[in-house]
Each structure stands twice: as C-alpha cells, then as structure tokens.
Amino acid sequence: MALIRRFEEEAGRQYQRAKAGGFLHLAIGEEATIVGTASVMRDEDYLIGTYRTHGHAIARGTDPSRVMSELFGRVDGTSGGRGGSMHIFDRERRFMGGYGIVGGNLPIAVGLALSSEYKGEDAVTVCMFGDGASNTGNFGETMNLAALWQLPVFFLVENNLYGMGTSVERHSAQTDLSKKAEGYGIPGTRIDGMDVIAVREGVAEGIRQAREERRPTILEAFTYRYRGHSAADPEVYREREEVEEWQRKDPIEAFARRCVEAGVLGEREVQQVRESADEQVKAAVEAADASPEPALDSLYENLYVVDERSGWYAVDERSPEPHRGEDEEHMPDAARELAEAGAAYAGQPDERPRPNPAVDGDAQEGVEPEVAGEVGERAINEDAEAGDSAERFWERER
Numbered sequence: 001m002a003l004i005r006r007f008e009e010e011a012g013r014q015y016q017r018a019k020a021g022g023f024l025h026l027a028i029g030e031e032a033t034i035v036g037t038a039s040v041m042r043d044e045d046y047l048i049g050t051y052r053t054h055g056h057a058i059a060r061g062t063d064p065s066r067v068m069s070e071l072f073g074r075v076d077g078t079s080g081g082r083g084g085s086m087h088i089f090d091r092e093r094r095f096m097g098g099y100g101i102v103g104g105n106l107p108i109a110v111g112l113a114l115s116s117e118y119k120g121e122d123a124v125t126v127c128m129f130g131d132g133a134s135n136t137g138n139f140g141e142t143m144n145l146a147a148l149w150q151l152p153v154f155f156l157v158e159n160n161l162y163g164m165g166t167s168v169e170r171h172s173a174q175t176d177l178s179k180k181a182e183g184y185g186i187p188g189t190r191i192d193g194m195d196v197i198a199v200r201e202g203v204a205e206g207i208r209q210a211r212e213e214r215r216p217t218i219l220e221a222f223t224y225r226y227r228g229h230s231a232a233d234p235e236v237y238r239e240r241e242e243v244e245e246w247q248r249k250d251p252i253e254a255f256a257r258r259c260v261e262a263g264v265l266g267e268r269e270v271q272q273v274r275e276s277a278d279e280q281v282k283a284a285v286e287a288a289d290a291s292p293e294p295a296l297d298s299l300y301e302n303l304y305v306v307d308e309r310s311g312w313y314a315v316d317e318r319s320p321e322p323h324r325g326e327d328e329e330h331m332p333d334a335a336r337e338l339a340e341a342g343a344a345y346a347g348q349p350d351e352r353p354r355p356n357p358a359v360d361g362d363a364q365e366g367v368e369p370e371v372a373g374e375v376g377e378r379a380i381n382e383d384a385e386a387g388d389s390a391e392r393f394w395e396r397e398r
C-alpha cells in the first residue's frame with residue numbers, strides 16, 4: 001500500500017512536469033481495496049480493472065519501473081509506451097488491463113472466466129469496477145451470463161461514492177450496489193474498503209465461492225479517492241470536510257497503527273517500509289527517464305485503421321485488399337455461407353411445452369442449480385405425458 005501511494009504521488013508530480021502524458025487517474029486513498037483484493041489471489045487468477053489501475057498492476061507484482069515507463073510513453077512500459085496511464089497491462093502476471101471505456105472490462109471478465117471454464121483451469125477472474133460503471137448496459141449483460149453459465153468470476157465494486165463529479169445518490173436508482181445484480185441471481189455484501197484486512201477476508205470468501213462452487217458474487221467496498229477524478233478536476237462537487245473525514249480513515253495509517261499496536265511491526269519497521277517504497281519509486285522514475293521513446297519507424301505497429309471502402313485491416317500485418325468478412329458487398333458467396341452456417345448452428349426451435357412460472361411458481365426457487373434442471377425437466381415431461389402440444393399449452397396459458 002505504501003509503495004502504491006508513493007508511486008501515485010510521484011506519478012502526479014511527473015504529470016505536472018509533463019513527463020507523463022495523456023490522462024492520469026490516481027487511486028490515492030483506495031489502496032486497501034486494491035491490495036486486500038490482490039493479496040488473496042493466486043498467480044493463475046486473472047485481474048481486470050478500469051483506468052485507475054497503476055496500483056492494481058503493482059499489487060499483482062508488475063515492476064513499478066515498467067508502470068512508470070508506460071506513463072512516460074517509453075518502450076519499457078507495460079504496453080511498450082503506447083497505452084499510457086489508462087491501459088496498463090501485464091499478461092504474464094494475468095493483469096488484463098486497464099480500460100478507458102467505463103464498464104468495458106465487465107464483459108471481458110466474463111470472457112476470461114469462460115476461457116478458464118472451457119480449458120478446465122482452476123483460475124478465477126476478479127473484476128474490479130467503479131460505482132459509476134454499475135450503471136452501464138454492460139453490467140446487466142455481464143451479470144446475466146456470469147450467473148447463467150455459473151462462471152468462476154468474482155466482482156468487486158470500488159465504490160468511491162462518485163462517478164466523476166456525480167454522487168451515487170444522483171447516478172444510481174439503487175444505491176445499495178451490492179444488491180444491484182440480485183435479480184440475475186448474483187448476491188452481494190458490503191465491506192469497509194479502507195480496512196485492508198476486511199477486504200482481504202471478503203474477497204477470499206468471494207474467490208472461494210467462485211472457484212469451488214462456480215457461484216459469482218459481488219462485494220461492494222466503500223473507499224474514497226483523496227485526489228480529483230483525474231489530474232484536471234476542480235472538485236466543485238464535494239466539500240473539503242468530506243475529504244478530510246475520509247483522510248482520517250487513511251488505510252495506510254490505520255493499518256500501520258494496527259500492526260504496531262498488535263506488536264507485529266515496530267515504528268522503525270513501518271518507517272523502513274516507507275523508505276523502501278520511496279527508493280523503489282525513485283528508481284522507477286530513473287528507469288522511465290532512461291528508457292527510450294518508441295522508434296519512429298514503429299509508428300504503425302499494432303495499429304488498426306478503418307477504411308471506408310474495405311473495412312478494418314491492420315496497417316502492418318495484412319495486405320491492403322479486402323479479406324474474408326470485410327467487404328460483403330463484393331463477396332456475396334462468403335456472406336451467404338456465413339449466414340447459412342449461423343442458421344444451421346441455431347438449429348430447430350424447441351417445441352417442448354414449458355411450465356409457466358406465473359401460474360406454477362418458480363420451479364427453480366430454493367433449489368440447488370444441479371437439481372433445478374431436473375425439476376424443470378420433470379414439469380415439462382409431465383405436461384408432455386398429458387399429451388399437450390406446445391401450441392395447446394401456450395394457448396391454454398394465454
């Protein structure tokens with residue numbers, strides 16, 4: 001936590017000196033939520049976050065020099081200097097970004113969890129996002145598939161009370177964000193996100209349920225960013241007193257005090273932690289400064305552009321003529337083939353009659369997921385035995 005705090009203070013300074021470009025969103029004050037979460041993850045687990053994720057990468061073990069180099073736009077950065085602050089990424093440590101689109105990471109988290117399931121891996125995906133992101137359409141789509149497919153994914157809402165300058169009460173109809181996915185069958189709980197141990201315990205349980213029971217859950221962690229939304233925020237939406245009140249709950253100070261009082265650390269050791277953080281951050285700035293900018297002739301690498309006539313293609317990796325699926329207008333056979341394949345895959349409509357929950361009650365209520373299928377099947381079979389056709393069943397229900 002101390003290292004992340006020092007890193008971000010320095011990142012803010014380097015941004016003011018125009019060493020770091022683009023946008024800069026600092027999570028100063030939110031360290032307990034970040035570190036508490038990462039501390040109970042296994043190496044093989046995936047973590048995915050938003051655009052406020054310098055600390056998340058560092059907590060996963062990414063070298064701070066590589067994160068600072070990314071802010072500086074240098075070749076030794078985590079994305080070769082091309083992503084900047086909002087797009088930190090470290091595949092080796094399974095830190096999957098870093099996204100500028102609010103809520104954009106949510107469906108990707110479900111994709112990661114699906115890949116683990118598909119490959120028979122034991123990994124859990126931990127998806128962290130803000131209170132504001134819970135209002136995006138992606139939220140509902142993500143929760144639906146996570147619950148429906150019983151994926152090994154765990155959601156953590158970093159509720160810092162604001163989405164930019166809009167408070168939760170003004171941006172969300174349901175202000176208890178832990179309840180926001182209940183309708184999809186994803187239960188939630190709330191914890192003090194300023195207490196690193198509380199976060200650790202809450203996340204450990206959520207990860208356990210995801211890993212062992214394939215049961216996605218949400219944890220809402222209350223936290224606070226001491227700085228503005230981004231480096232350019234006049235902060236007219238909140239009172240100084242509110243910031244000061246949360247500063248009194250500083251997660252680093254509180255944890256240091258707790259360790260000293262419990263006799264786990266001495267004052268001197270706490271000081272050593274801070275000094276070590278300071279040294280690591282100084283080294284990170286030096287390394288970033290020494291790292292070269294990307295070569296000019298690499299300007300078009302990994303860059304995709306859209307051409308109005310021929311669709312998407314990569315400048316450097318593909319030949320400029322249209323490829324399969326890019327220019328249907330001039331490739332009618334390919335388009336038809338794809339449409340026919342899709343239709344064949346969808347198969348025939350299921351004509352079996354279904355129970356009507358409004359009349360028969362919810363067959364799945366209070367029943368474990370494995371058993372629920374059987375109950376549903378039985379209800380269907382009973383109807384089928386009575387000689388009901390699908391049409392007659394629905395006619396009667398209407």
Ligand SMILES: Cc1ncc(C[n+]2csc(CCOP(=O)(O)OP(=O)(O)O)c2C)c(N)n1
Pocket residue numbers: 050052100101102103129130131132133134160162163164229
């Ligand atoms: C889809 C989309 N809409 C709007 C924005 C602009 N925007 C950037 S950050 C932000 C607030 C998000 O708040 P929250 O999810 O609570 O995260 P926090 O910044 O508090 O960590 C908004 C609206 C965006 N980047 N993407």
Ligand SMILES: [Mg+2]
Pocket residue numbers: 130131132158159160161162163164
């Ligand atoms: Mg927020």
